[in-house]
Amino acid sequence: MRYRYFPGCTLKGQAKSMEDTTLAAAKAMGIELEELSEWQCCGAVYPLYEDELISLLSPVRTLAAAEGEPLVSLCAACHHVLKRAQELMQRNEDARKKVTDHLEVEYAGEGRVLHFLEVLRDDLGFDKLKEMVKKPLEGKKVAAYYGCLLLRPSKVMQFDDPENPTIMEDMIRALGAEVVKSPYRTECCGAYLSVTEEGVAADTVQRILDSARRAGAEILVTACPLCRYNLENCADNEGKTPIKVYYFSEILAEAMGLPSESAQDRGTKEEVPQG
Amino acid sequence: MTTETGKSRLIEDMKMHSGQDPNGCYQCGKCSAACPVSAALDLKPHQVLRYLQMGLENELAESKTPWVCASCFTCAARCPRDIDLARVMEGLRLSILRNRGGNKFGPAELTPEQLEKLPQQALVSGFRKYNK
Numbered sequence: 001m002r003y004r005y006f007p008g009c010t011l012k013g014q015a016k017s018m019e020d021t022t023l024a025a026a027k028a029m030g031i032e033l034e035e036l037s038e039w040q041c042c043g044a045v046y047p048l049y050e051d052e053l054i055s056l057l058s059p060v061r062t063l064a065a066a067e068g069e070p071l072v073s074l075c076a077a078c079h080h081v082l083k084r085a086q087e088l089m090q091r092n093e094d095a096r097k098k099v100t101d102h103l104e105v106e107y108a109g110e111g112r113v114l115h116f117l118e119v120l121r122d123d124l125g126f127d128k129l130k131e132m133v134k135k136p137l138e139g140k141k142v143a144a145y146y147g148c149l150l151l152r153p154s155k156v157m158q159f160d161d162p163e164n165p166t167i168m169e170d171m172i173r174a175l176g177a178e179v180v181k182s183p184y185r186t187e188c189c190g191a192y193l194s195v196t197e198e199g200v201a202a203d204t205v206q207r208i209l210d211s212a213r214r215a216g217a218e219i220l221v222t223a224c225p226l227c228r229y230n231l232e233n234c235a236d237n238e239g240k241t242p243i244k245v246y247y248f249s250e251i252l253a254e255a256m257g258l259p260s261e262s263a264q265d266r267g268t269k270e271e272v273p274q275g
Numbered sequence: 276m277t278t279e280t281g282k283s284r285l286i287e288d289m290k291m292h293s294g295q296d297p298n299g300c301y302q303c304g305k306c307s308a309a310c311p312v313s314a315a316l317d318l319k320p321h322q323v324l325r326y327l328q329m330g331l332e333n334e335l336a337e338s339k340t341p342w343v344c345a346s347c348f349t350c351a352a353r354c355p356r357d358i359d360l361a362r363v364m365e366g367l368r369l370s371i372l373r374n375r376g377g378n379k380f381g382p383a384e385l386t387p388e389q390l391e392k393l394p395q396q397a398l399v400s401g402f403r404k405y406n407k
């Protein structure tokens with residue numbers, strides 16, 4: 001299985017661990033991710049105003065660079081922007097003409113645009129993944145946190161059922177961990193409000209974490225660097241049961257017997273001498 | 276600020292560029308019930324739609340709501356009238372920035388700690404949403 005791969009800027013910076021663990025796990029599974037030779041930031045947010053064509057130049061350049069081959073990304077925001085830019089190119093001829101003429105590329109919305117989780121579900125299959133697991137995450141109580149960008153708008157993203165998704169839970173189960181479901185798993189974490197309206201983001205994050213705690217989760221997994229930042233930095237957890245937040249790829253790598261922060265955290269805990 | 280026909284320029288721009296017609300809203304309130312930041316909004320999403328129907332440009336331009344909206348798309352997912360409220364909010368942000376001027380947020384407002392810890396994605400999306 002071979003794919004073109006778009007990392008995006010956060011995966012070369014704050015979220016390097018998502019890239020490292022995914023690439024290592026993919027290699028172990030025989031999935032080839034070939035990084036595009038040239039790429040720019042996707043823009044982080046999809047422009048919702050129809051005349052904001054300038055914000056589409058970068059994602060469309062990326063889509064065209066995949067040359068019709070399946071294009072994979074890991075960051076939920078990158079995937080969201082690429083997928084929606086592709087849909088616009090398919091749907092709106094005027095926008096397509098303006099953007100592709102400006103970029104001097106040929107692109108009419110072709111090629112599969114995938115999140116890596118979709119590769120695991122649709123191309124590899126979770127049964128196959130289960131067979132490949134070397135160190136099942138037995139006894140770990142893991143909750144999925146989806147957030148917004150992978151799920152909505154569902155007509156365009158076509159990622160999973162937007163109100164009751166299962167893809168991350170299916171991965172967690174395949175890795176041998178115990179699935180914990182919390183009702184706030186599809187709620188917004190506050191996104192960029194952590195930059196401008198900290199108090200508001202503190203509230204949204206607190207609700208998500210408390211709901212996961214009530215459901216009995218020890219670990220929360222996400223595919224979004226901004227969700228992770230908010231979940232780790234915006235809420236007040238003093239005196240509450242700690243919950244660790246990891247990228248989905250970190251527990252994936254851990255279960256494949258590869259190095260990851262989640263494996264490290266678990267290692268240190270297990271090595272603490274008793275008594 | 277009005278068009279030749281006396282309508283609000285801000286609201287007409289918002290309608291044109293968001294492609295959304297506020298008159299389709301029948302005020303059921305599902306959007307406001309779904310919104311994760313409703314409590315922090317001075318105008319709840321359904322009220323924004325009502326104000327748009329009534330042409331209350333000044334009240335909308337003064338409201339905090341478009342700037343506190345996190346673009347989470349939940350309202351749009353739940354609206355029985357298929358109104359994309361995330362686009363309405365973006366439409367208001369951009370129409371206000373373009374017609375009235377003034378950026379809402381800039382790099383100077385970030386603390387050194389934020390600059391060090393925030394993921395790149397947060398900075399890019401913040402600047403994209405609040406600047407023109």
Ligand code: SF4
Nearest residue numbers: 300303304306321354
């Ligand atoms: S959910 Fe739709 S119809 Fe109902 S109040 Fe909100 S915008 Fe109007």
Ligand code: SF4
Nearest residue numbers: 310344345347348350
């Ligand atoms: S997109 Fe904005 S208004 Fe709509 S539910 Fe999300 S935060 Fe609320």
